[in-house]
Structure formats: structure tokens, C-alpha cells
């Protein structure tokens with residue numbers, strides 16, 4: 001029997017028949033059928049959502065005259081040890097890329113297993129759906145690596161890997177169509193009961209993304225105040241996680257499940273002419289205690305589990321089908337079908353008419369990106385939605401948000417701190433707000449409870465050698481994880497020096513944690529100028545000769561995904577000192593709005609470009625930095641698409 005490591009050969013596999021629909025996506029769900037394994041590796045839950053869709057599609061297929069069924073089973077890559085590869089026939093892998101081209105944290109061991117095993121998977125047919133984002137230089141790297149490795153292990157490819165740019169469902173659906181088409185023609189897949197070894201799976205007692213801990217908010221204090229429209233509102237929150245079983249390491253992030261603004265929920269219910277007490281099926285992604293019940297009232301479901309900011313194209317499609325006003329129908333049709341020009345371009349490149357959900361439909365994407373669910377319902381209001389189910393099936397799942405933890409467990413392992421800039425802005429003449437930051441600021445009161453869990457960030461750590469100097473650049477709320485790092489350095493015996501680069505608009509208004517940092521680093525407060533236009537946060541850890549290694553990380557922080565870059569570069573201590581003596585490292589001090597002429601980070605970088613390239617040259621010569629890393633470095637120094 002070929003099992004992944006840590007799996008007992010003599011385990012008692014209980015193949016209980018489970019019939020509950022909410023349980024069907026769990027690996028413990030098992031019925032007799034033609035077994036198909038779906039392995040998903042996810043950081044933020046999208047791969048799991050796609051896997052559920054695939055599961056449903058595969059479950060619906062009837063094969064042959066006996067109308068037998070496929071029995072898909074979904075296994076999170078973190079639970080890969082329950083897989084008995086010898087028994088598998090078909091394996092579909094849906095995996096995202098995280099960090100700077102690395103597997104999702106929970107999928108690392110699975111990828112490591114695939115890389116190191118030399119077992120033949122000749123008997124397995126497979127296909128990979130790689131999820132990613134073209135804004136990252138290492139687009140879909142993990143999916144590509146997994147695909148290559150499966151092929152090296154002699155598994156046969158059912159259909160070519162598809163690489164998905166963000167949530168491009170047209171690509172996802174095309175891949176699923178091909179998989180379904182292939183499988184529908186396979187009568188040789190054996191019918192069996194399930195044989196997964198579930199004994200090694202995590203129990204539900206440890207809080208996780210699916211089972212968050214209800215932490216008490218014990219402190220909420222403003223770090224900056226809004227005295228004019230231009231000012232930023234930044235808050236510091238402390239959550240009590242005593243007896244939760246949760247632990248973290250500085251560099252990790254806290255996942256927080258927000259609630260929507262109740263007035264937005266009420267407004268939507270009014271437009272739909274529902275009163276909110278109607279019952280619907282509890283969404284499969286609901287956390288406890290809601291997940292324990294079969295149904296939930298519509299108001300609670302929309303408040304806690306559905307995204308009212310991001311629009312699913314299904315909502316436009318539904319409205320297009322049911323609006324009664326001709327003008328609205330025509331507008332929706334135009335929106336969904338877009339101009340002839342882009343259809344032709346799309347047909348030419350993709351040889352398909354499935355353009356409705358494609359990113360190539362930029363007109364549609366622009367419409368969606370600028371609007372929220374309530375805007376769409378207001379724009380096209382001649383509808384009658386018959387059932388709450390009809391409506392919620394067109395909404396996205398409300399995702400947890402991740403905040404870099406701004407406190408060290410060494411200081412207090414029962415209190416988790418986060419630092420958040422409250423998001424409020426105007427778009428299309430309407431006031432808009434960030435869901436979680438306004439939930440924390442406006443709706444969550446001290447002593448209230450809120451669902452939280454830990455999100456590991458294993459690449460983003462202080463160097464293990466305390467003597468190693470550390471340079472941190474974290475403008476604005478980018479300072480959050482560095483506050484935790486600095487708290488740790490404070491507790492170390494003979495710590496190496498810490499260089500902190502911080503940027504903000506005004507010295508007296510938004511210099512976060514000014515007093516604390518002033519205490520810790522009186523001798524090295526290097527204030528960089530404005531951060532607003534900084535695309536990237538660069539973190540330089542200097543390493544001793546002995547530790548010379550290159551580490552690349554991405555950190556979950558509050559910046560939009562494409563701005564989330566943390567890069568570690570190795571620098572030799574002596575070199576660092578020498579560079580400093582030679583003036584290669586100089587201090588740049590500027591607050592963007594404290595003088596009449598604005599000065600930004602990129603202006604300083606541009607001015608220093610020659611110097612910076614010399615520095616990068618030295619780093620590159622010193623370490624074995626590969627071309628991927630050079631791309632990332634180039635990205636840092638071209639914040640305004642300027643080539644330095």
C-alpha cells in the first residue's frame with residue numbers, strides 16, 4: 001500500500017455512508033461510486049470554492065447504462081497523508097500560488113512530498129488547475145511545479161493544466177468542461193467505497209479558518225485622528241485569545257471574519273422585498289455555531305456570510321433574465337455581451353464565445369469593479385426576485401480579512417494586536433467603506449466577540465541569529481509586523497542593530513507608534529517619506545556569512561494583493577558596515593506633505609538610482625540571487641512604471 005508519510009498501514013478506515021448535503025464536501029463523506037480525488041491547496045479559500053464547484057459538477061454526471069455515478073472526494077492538501085496513492089485512479093489538483101511564488105502555507109508539505117517522493121504514479125490520471133494572479137512575477141508557479149512533478153512521476157495527463165488569472169471563471173469553466181468531457185467517456189474507472197485514512201486529520205478543537213475562535217475585543221484606540229478629509233484614521237485593536245489554543249509567531253497574520261454594515265443589509269432586503277426572517281440553507285462556508293444548523297435566517301446569512309461589495313456576474317445574468325423594463329434588459333445584455341470588437345478579439349484569441357465571464361470583457365469588469373451589490377440592484381430595479389435562494393446563489397462568499405499581527409507573543413501570548421487603517425472613500429458620488437476596518441472601528445465594541453484565527457507566514461521571520469542587524473522598511477500600517485519584531489528584539493540579549501524605515505504624510509499626524517518606537521530606537525529612526533505610492537515594501541535582513549541564504553517571502557498585510565511584497569535580501573554584516581561607512585546606505589528623511597513641494601519615495605529612489613544599482617549589483621554578486629529575484633527588485637524600484 002502506497003501511503004503518503006505519517007500514515008499508519010493498519011489504520012481502521014471506517015467507510016460510513018454519509019448523506020447530509022452540508023457534509024458532502026468533507027473528506028469523511030463517502031458513498032460507493034467511481035472514486036475521483038480532488039486535492040486543493042489554498043491560502044485564502046478560493047481553491048476550495050472552485051473544488052466545491054468541481055465536486056458538484058462531477059457528482060451530477062451519470063455514466064453508462066447503469067447510470068452509475070462518480071464519487072468525488074475533496075481533500076485539503078494539508079491532509080494529504082490520508083491519501084493512499086496506490087488506490088487512486090483519477091486525481092484533480094486545484095492549487096494556488098502564494099507568497100513570492102511559493103505554495104500556500106498549508107500545502108507546503110504536500111508539495112514537498114511530491115518533490116521528494118520517487119514513487120511511480122503511473123496508474124493515475126491527473127490534471128492541474130493552477131490559480132494565481134498575473135500581477136505577480138511568479139504566475140501560477142506552484143500549479144506549474146505540481147503539474148511537472150506529476151508528469152515526472154509518470155502520471156498521465158487528462159487535459160493540459162490551465163492557469164487562472166485571479167477569479168477568471170471562464171478559464172476555470174473551460175478546464176472543468178474538458179475534465180468532465182474526458183471523465184464522461186471513461187467507463188474503466190472502478191466503483192468502490194472510499195478508502196481514505198481519516199485518522200490523521202485535524203480535529204475541530206483547534207481554532208482554524210473553518211472553526212474560528214470568538215475572541216473578545218479588549219482594547220480599541222485611535223493611533224491617528226481625522227481632523228480633515230485628507231487625514232487617515234488608523235486604529236490599534238487588542239483581542240483576548242485566552243484559552244483558545246491559538247498561538248502565533250511574530251510575522252504571522254490574524255484572520256478576522258467581519259460583518260457587513262447592517263444598514264446596507266437592511267437596504268438590500270428592502271429592495272428585494274424580503275423581511276429577513278425567511279429561512280435559507282446555511283452556506284457551506286459558515287463557521288460554528290451557524291454551521292451546526294441546517295438553515296439560517298436571511299438577514300443573518302447576508303450580514304455574516306455573503307459579500308456585498310464584490311459582484312458575481314451571475315447576479316447580472318439573473319437580473320438580465322428577470323427585469324421587466326426593456327431599457328434595463330438591453331443595458332444588461334450590452335453589459336454582458338459588450339461591444340462587437342472585444343467579442344471578435346476574444347474569439348480570435350480564445351476560439352470560444354464564452355466571453356461573458358472573461359477578464360477580456362473590460363467594459364463589464366470596469367462596471368463590476370466600481371460597484372457594489374446595492375448599486376446593481378438600484379441600477380436595474382424592475383425585478384421581482386422570487387426566492388431568497390435565487391438571490392444568495394448569485395452572491396460571493398464573505399471572506400475573512402488578514403491583518404499582520406503587531407504584537408509579539410513574548411510580550412503577552414493571550415493578547416493579539418492588529419493595526420488597521422480605516423477605509424472610507426467616495427466612488428461614483430457615493431460614500432464607500434472597507435468592510436472589516438469599519439466593522440472594527442464603527443460596529444465592534446470593546447467586550448464584543450469576533451471570530452478570529454491564525455494565518456501562518458513561515459517565511460516572514462526575524463533571523464534566528466540575534467546579532468544579525470535588521471533593516472525594516474514599513475511605511476504606514478506596514479509598520480504593524482515590525483512592531484512585533486521590535487518587541488522581540490527588545491527582549492533579546494545583545495541584539496544586533498535594527499534599522500527602521502518609516503514613511504507617512506505628516507510628522508505630527510500619522511507617525512504610528514511614535515512614542516514606542518522613539519523609546520526603542522532613539523539612535524536609529526530613519527524616516528522615509530511618503531508611502532502612499534510605494535508599490536512595494538522592501539525588507540532587508542542582513543545575514544552572516546554562515547547563514548548566507550536567500551529567502552523570499554510575501555506577507556499578508558492590509559495592502560491590496562498586488563502591493564503585498566516583502567522581499568528579503570542577504571547582506572554580509574561586514575559588507576553592510578562597509579557600505580554604511582562608504583555612504584552606500586544613507587538616511588532619507590521626508591514627510592510627503594510637510595512641505596509645499598511633495599516629495600515621494602520614488603523621487604528619492606530615482607535620484608539615488610545609480611547608487612541603488614551599485615548596491616543591488618553588490619548584493620547580486622555576493623549572493624546567488626536568481627533572475628526571478630531580480631525581477632522583484634526591478635519591481636520595487638519602478639513604483640511609477642519608471643525605468644530606473
Ligand SMILES: Cc1cc2nc3c(=O)[nH]c(=O)nc-3n(C[C@H](O)[C@H](O)[C@H](O)COP(=O)(O)O)c2cc1C
Nearest residue numbers: 042043044045046047096099101132133136139140
Ligand atoms: C500575499 C499573496 C501572494 C501571492 N503570490 C502569488 C504569486 O506569487 N503568483 C501568483 O500567480 N499568484 C499569487 N497570488 C495570487 C493568488 O494565487 C490568487 O489570488 C489565488 O486565486 C488565491 O487562491 P486561494 O484563495 O485558494 O489561495 C498571491 C496572493 C496573495 C494574497
